[in-house]
Amino acid sequence: xxxxFAYLLSVLPTLFAAALVNARLAAIxxxxxxxxxxxxxxxxxxxxxxxxxxxxxxISFIRGTPLLIQIFLFYYVLPAIxxxxxxxxxxxxxxxxxxxxxxxxxxRGGLQTIDPGQxxxxxxxxxxxxxxxxxxxxxxxFRRILPVLINEITIVVKGTALLSVITVVxxxxxxxxxxxxxxxxxxxxxxxxxxxxxxxxxxxxxxSLTEARLAVRRG
Numbered sequence: 001x002x003x004x005f006a007y008l009l010s011v012l013p014t015l016f017a018a019a020l021v022n023a024r025l026a027a028i029x030x031x032x033x034x035x036x037x038x039x040x041x042x043x044x045x046x047x048x049x050x051x052x053x054x055x056x057x058x059i060s061f062i063r064g065t066p067l068l069i070q071i072f073l074f075y076y077v078l079p080a081i082x083x084x085x086x087x088x089x090x091x092x093x094x095x096x097x098x099x100x101x102x103x104x105x106x107x108r109g110g111l112q113t114i115d116p117g118q119x120x121x122x123x124x125x126x127x128x129x130x131x132x133x134x135x136x137x138x139x140x141x142f143r144r145i146l147p148v149l150i151n152e153i154t155i156v157v158k159g160t161a162l163l164s165v166i167t168v169v170x171x172x173x174x175x176x177x178x179x180x181x182x183x184x185x186x187x188x189x190x191x192x193x194x195x196x197x198x199x200x201x202x203x204x205x206x207x208s209l210t211e212a213r214l215a216v217r218r219g
Contacts, residue, residue, distance in 0.1 A: 001183075001184070001186070003186050003187065003190075004184070004187060005187075007184055008188075011175075011178055011187065011188055011191050012191050012195075014174060014178065015174060015175060015178075015188075015191045015195050018169065018171045018173075018174035019171045019195045019199065021160075021168065021169065021170045021171075022157065022161070022196075022199065023157075023199065025088065025091065025160045025163065026153070026156050026160050028092055028096075029092055029095045029096045029159075029160070030099070032092070032096040032100070033095075033096045033100045033103055033152075033156065036096060036099075036100030036103070036104075037100045037101075037102075037103025037104040037106070037107060038104075040100060040101075041104045041107040041108060041111065041141075042133060043055070045111075055104070058097075058101060059101045059104075059105060062097070062098050062101040062102070063101070067094070067095065067098055067159055067162060068165065070094045070095075070097070070098055071090065071094040071095070071163065071165070071166060072166075074090040074091070074093050075087065075090040075091070075094075078090070087163065087166045087167050087168045088163070088168055090166060091160070091163035091166060091168055095156060095160070095162075099155070099156050099159075102152055103149065103152060106145045106149065106152070107141055107145060109145075110141045110144040110145040111137070111141060113144060114137060114140055114141065118136055119132060119136060122136050143214055146207065146210065146211055146214070147207070147211070149207075150204060150207030150208075153203050153207070154200040154203050154204065157196065157199050157200055158196060161196065171195050171196065174192075175188040175189055175191060175192040176188075
C-alpha cells in the first residue's frame with residue numbers, strides 16, 4: 001500500500017479538531033502540575049522528615065513506573081475504593097501527579113543555585129515566609145528552571161496521547177478510528193505525529209520567546 005499524501009491532507013482537519021482535546025487537557029495538566037510541584041517544593045523546604053519521606057517514596061514510584069501504568073491505576077483501581085473518575089479526570093490526575101513530581105525535583109535542583117544570602121537578608125528584614133517565597137525565591141526559581149520546564153510541558157503534551165487507551169477521544173484515538181475505517185494507518189498515524197510535532201513546536205517557540213524576554217529584562 002503506497003503512501004497517499006492527498007489522503008493525509010484530507011484527514012488533517014479532523015485530526016486538528018481532535019487535537020483541541022489534547023491541547024485542553026495538556027493546559028489543565030500543566031497548571032495543576034506547576035501548582036502541585038511548587039506546593040511540594042515549599043512543603044519539602046520545611047524539612048519535616050515523615051512528609052519528605054512520603055514525597056521521596058512517591059517520586060521513586062513515579063520515576064520507576066511507566067506513565068501508562070499510572071494512568072491505568074487512576075482509571076481502573078480508584079473505582080475499587082469508591083473513587084470513580086471519568087476517563088479525562090483520571091488521565092488529568094495521573095499525568096498531573098507524574099509531572100508534579102518531576103517539577104518539584106527540577107525546583108529542588110534550582111533552589112540550590114539561589115544565593116542563601118538573599119533569603120537570610122529577607123528574613124533579617126522580618127519578611128514573612130510567604131512573602132519571601134513569592135517575592136524572592138519563586139521568581140528566580142521559575143526563571144532558572146524555565147528551559148527544563150518547557151521540556152516537561154512537551155512531555156505532558158505527548159503524554160496526553162496515552163489517554164486514548166482509556167477511551168479519551170483525542171488525536172491518536174481519532175487517527176486509529178479513521179485508520180480502522182479506511183485501512184490507511186500510515187497516513188493517519190503520520191498525521192497524528194505531525195500534529196503532536198506542531199503542538200510541541202508551538203510550546204518550544206513560546207518558551208524561547210519567554211526566555212528571551214526575561215533575558216532582556218535582566219539586561
